[in-house]
Structures are given as structure tokens and as C-alpha cells.
Amino acid sequence: MKLANWYWLSSVVFAAYGFLVAAKNDTEEIKDETAKDSCPVRLESRGKCEEDGECPYQVNLPPLTIQLPKQFSRIEEVFKEVQNLKEIVYSLRKSCQDCKLQADENQDPGRNGLLSPNTGALEETDDNRVRELESEVNKLSSDLKNAKEEIGVLQGRLEKLNLVNMNNIENYVDSKIANLTFMVNSLDGKCFKCPNQENTQPGPVQHLIYKDCSDYYTIGKRSSEIYRVTPDYKYSSFEVYCDMETMGGGWTVLQARLDGSINFTRTWQDYKAGFGNLRREFWLGNEKIHLLTKSKDMILRIDLEDFNGVKLYALYDQFYVANEFLKYRLHIGNYNGTAGDALHFSKHYNHDMKFFTTPDRDNDRYPSGNCGLYYSSGWWFDACLSANLNGKYYHQNYRGIRNGIFWGTWPGVNEAQPGGYKSSFKEAKMMIRPKHFTP
Numbered sequence: 359m360k361l362a363n364w365y366w367l368s369s370v371v372f373a374a375y376g377f378l379v380a381a382k383n384d385t386e387e388i389k390d391e392t393a394k395d396s397c398p399v400r401l402e403s404r405g406k407c408e409e410d411g412e413c414p415y416q417v418n419l420p421p422l423t424i425q426l427p428k429q430f431s432r433i434e435e436v437f438k439e440v441q442n443l444k445e446i447v448y449s450l451r452k453s454c455q456d457c458k459l460q461a462d463e464n465q466d467p468g469r470n471g472l473l474s475p476n477t478g479a480l481e482e483t484d485d486n487r488v489r490e491l492e493s494e495v496n497k498l499s500s501d502l503k504n505a506k507e508e509i510g511v512l513q514g515r516l517e518k519l520n521l522v523n524m525n526n527i528e529n530y531v532d533s534k535i536a537n538l539t540f541m542v543n544s545l546d547g548k549c550f551k552c553p554n555q556e557n558t559q560p561g562p563v564q565h566l567i568y569k570d571c572s573d574y575y576t577i578g579k580r581s582s583e584i585y586r587v588t589p590d591y592k593y594s595s596f597e598v599y600c601d602m603e604t605m606g607g608g609w610t611v612l613q614a615r616l617d618g619s620i621n622f623t624r625t626w627q628d629y630k631a632g633f634g635n636l637r638r639e640f641w642l643g644n645e646k647i648h649l650l651t652k653s654k655d656m657i658l659r660i661d662l663e664d665f666n667g668v669k670l671y672a673l674y675d676q677f678y679v680a681n682e683f684l685k686y687r688l689h690i691g692n693y694n695g696t697a698g699d700a701l702h703f704s705k706h707y708n709h710d711m712k713f714f715t716t717p718d719r720d721n722d723r724y725p726s727g728n729c730g731l732y733y734s735s736g737w738w739f740d741a742c743l744s745a746n747l748n749g750k751y752y753h754q755n756y757r758g759i760r761n762g763i764f765w766g767t768w769p770g771v772n773e774a775q776p777g778g779y780k781s782s783f784k785e786a787k788m789m790i791r792p793k794h795f796t797p
């Protein structure tokens with residue numbers, strides 16, 4: 359009975375080990391296929407496989423060659439298998455010890471003297487085998503852990519490399535086009551002096567491309583209106599609302615709240631494309647905001663008014679929103695103004711450098727939920743907020759979750775009100791202008 363038990367146990371261990379080796383062979387075949395087909399980066403087998411069946415792989419990415427760990431492919435699955443195996447070995451060891459103890463207790467003293475030497479020897483070899491296996495599994499497991507870490511580092515490096523190249527190319531093309539635009543614009547200016555146009559008054563140099571509202575201001579437009587802008591010639595132009603009055607004018611408005619006519623509880627796609635009515639309430643759209651700010655020389659102005667008629671503002675000397683690949687990450691500069699610096703409220707509530715989150719896309723820093731869902735808004739949530747200008751529009755004070763339009767440094771905003779009421783805002787507006795623009 360005891361012997362049979364032992365053999366059964368060890369065969370389970372061997373079966374599990376065999377399965378692992380088979381899985382490794384299988385993954386090597388898959389590796390080769392993917393390398394041939396779709397991968398722009400070549401992944402090839404290097405040198406002879408070692409006796410244990412492990413083959414070295416490397417990635418060729420001129421001018422960079424990175425040695426990959428042998429256990430490159432399907433690392434997660436293999437890792438899991440090893441974990442399982444480890445658990446099996448542990449439980450086997452445990453049940454072996456238990457059964458050994460039990461056996462010792464039940465032993466007939468008379469027969470013990472006769473059989474003991476034999477069974478003892480068997481137990482020892484099997485026990486050694488289990489130990490050997492266990493140490494092998496441990497080694498493999500730690501190898502895989504290392505490999506996993508190396509892959510993580512490698513992935514990070516590849517991503518960076520990709521970005522650097524993309525940015526270089528984009529900057530190069532951008533500077534060429536800027537040069538071209540400059541030349542065409544100056545040619546345009548010369549045309550006013552052509553002989554057949556002598557009667558025409560020489561006007562200011564016409565911009566052929568209006569990148570934002572400040573360009574319209576420069577050519578003399580002074581009414582707050584909808585204008586068509588082309589912040590990046592590579593993409594089509596689009597309409598924006600221009601504020602030509604506040605602080606000298608030339609502002610491109612990104613967001614406006616004033617009556618609650620538009621629902622701001624929206625999806626990632628909605629926030630990406632923009633929604634609402636440019637003359638009333640709207641979100642211009644993350645893609646457009648990215649294009650308008652990618653030159654990285656924009657300042658942001660936020661205007662707020664509460665239901666008591668108090669009007670305050672916040673100015674940030676830089677405002678930039680990254681692209682969708684970087685989840686429209688927010689970059690804001692230093693604060694100046696009267697409303698308080700709610701975007702950099704504290705070490706724990708800081709919206710700078712945060713990704714954009716919507717109720718259906720959780721990129722926030724709150725681990726156990728989605729701030730966008732909880733606060734009914736798309737915003738650059740931290741974990742979660744000290745400011746949220748896309749919250750629900752309340753026409754008066756409200757109770758419950760603070761999911762209204764919120765600015766954490768507003769005078770009296772954090773003071774408890776009778777009945778747990780929270781104050782809301784009548785108007786909110788976000789707009790941008792080039793840093794070096796002088797009205």
C-alpha cells in the first residue's frame with residue numbers, strides 16, 4: 359500500500375515535468391512563425407540549442423542589438439506553469455511527509471525490522487528526486503522572473519526609441535513647412551507693391567494659415583466669434599470660438615459651461631472628438647486640443663463664476679496636452695491669478711502630468727475604481743481630484759457625491775455647509791493663447 363502510493367506520487371511529478379518540456383518545444387515553433395510573418399523586428403534563433411532544449415534568441419534592431427533571454431516567448435504562460443508545478447511539488451512533499459508519519463505510527467514492530475531497510479532506501483531515492491525537481495523548478499522560476507524583468511526594460515526602451523524617431527521626423531517636416539509658410543507669406547506681402555496694384559493701400563502681411571485665434575487678432579479681427587483654424591497643416595482645419603475681449607483677446611476657447619444644456623458625462627470617443635455647441639457649452643475635443651497645444655508655447659486661462667456673482671481666474675504659463683497614444687496627458691506650468699492653484703492642489707492632489715480618464719476609460723491613479731465614472735466626467739484625474747471643470751452642471755447647491763463643477767481652492771468651497779450641501783458654479787471657461795502673444 360505504501361509503496362504503491364509512492365510510485366503514484368512520483369509519476370505525477372514526472373508527468374507534470376514532461377508537460378512543461380513539451381510546452382517549451384511548442385512555444386519555440388510559434389516563435390519562429392511570428393518572426394517570419396509580421397514582426398518588423400527580426401527575432402531569430404542564434405546558435406545551437408543547449409542540451410536542456412533551451413535555445414538562445416536575439417532581437418536585431420540596427421544599430422541596436424539586444425540579447426533576449428532564452429525563455430523569451432510566452433513567458434507569462436510558462437511562468438504560470440512553473441508556479442503550478444511548484445505548488446504540486448510542495449503539496450506532494452507535504453502529503454509524503456504526512457503519509458510517512460502515519461506509516462511510522464502504524465508500523466508493526468515485528469515486521470518493521472524485516473522490511474524497513476528496503477522501503478527506507480526507496481523512500482530516500484524518491485525523496486531526493488522530488489528535491490532535485492523542486493530545486494530545478496525553483497531555478498527555472500527565478501530564471502523566468504529575471505527574463506520577465508529584462509523584457510519589461512526592453513519594451514520600455516523600444517517604446518522610447520519609437521517616440522524619438524517619430525518626434526524627429528515630425529519636427530523636421532514641421533520646420534520645413536514653417537519655412538515654406540514664412541516664404542509664401544512674405545511673397546504675399548510683396549504683391550501689394552505690384553505696379554498694377556499701385557492704388558491699393560499696402561496692408562499688413564496676410565497669414566495664409568491661421569493657427570489659432572491669436573492669428574485672427576493679429577490681422578485685425580476684434581469680435582468674439584467662430585473662426586476656422588489650422589493648427590497643424592497635416593490635419594484638416596476646424597472651427598473654434600475666439601474670445602477677443604478677455605485680457606486683450608486672442609484666446610482660443612477649449613471648454614465652456616454656462617447653463618447645463620450639454621451633458622458632460624461622455625465617452626472617450628466623445629471627449630476625443632469634442633461635443634456641444636461652440637456658442638454655448640462645449641468641449642472642443644482632445645484631438646484638437648492636442649493639435650493646438652503641441653507647439654508647447656500656449657498659456658491657459660480658466661475663468662470661473664459662482665452663483666453669488668464672484669468671478670475669479672487662474673492663469674498657467676504653460677499648457678500642453680499630449681496625443682492619444684499618451685492618453686492626452688496634461689502638462690501645465692506655473693500658476694498666477696485669483697482663483698487659486700487647484701490643478702496643483704497638494705502633493706496628493708495634482709492634475710499635472712495626469713492622463714485623461716472618462717467613465718469608459720480608466721487612466722487615473724485611483725487603483726480601486728474609475729474616477730471618471732464616479733465623478734461623471736472626463737478629466738485629467740489623479741486619485742481623484744482637486745479640480746474638475748467637466749463635472750455635472752448643478753443650478754444650485756447640491757448634496758451627495760461632489761460630482762459638480764469643482765475648483766478646490768475656491769473661497770469657502772471646503773467649508774461644511776448646513777445639510778451637507780455643496781456649492782456649484784454658474785460659469786466655467788478654459789482658453790489658450792500663445793505665450794509670446796502681445797495684444
Ligand SMILES: *[C@@H]1O[C@H](CO)[C@@H](O)[C@H](O)[C@H]1NC(C)=O
Binds near residue numbers: 376380383
Ligand atoms: C523537443 O524537440 C526536440 C527536437 O525538435 C525533440 O528531440 C525532443 O524530444 C522534444 N521534446 C519534447 C519533450 O517534446
Ligand SMILES: *[C@@H]1O[C@H](CO)[C@@H](O)[C@H](O)[C@H]1NC(C)=O
Binds near residue numbers: 537540
Ligand atoms: C528657410 O530655408 C532656407 C534654405 O534652407 C534658409 O536659407 C532660410 O533661412 C530658412 N528660413 C526660415 C525662416 O527658416
Ligand SMILES: *[C@@H]1O[C@H](CO)[C@@H](O)[C@H](O)[C@H]1NC(C)=O
Binds near residue numbers: 623624
Ligand atoms: C448624461 O449622460 C449619461 C450617460 O449617457 C446619463 O447616464 C445621464 O443620465 C445623462 N444626464 C442627464 C442629465 O441627462
Ligand SMILES: *[C@@H]1O[C@H](CO)[C@@H](O)[C@H](O)[C@H]1NC(C)=O
Binds near residue numbers: 694
Ligand atoms: C501674475 O500676473 C500679473 C498680471 O498679469 C503680473 O503683474 C504678475 O507679475 C504675475 N505674477 C507672476 C508670479 O508671474
Ligand SMILES: [Ca+2]
Binds near residue numbers: 724
Ligand atoms: Ca482607476
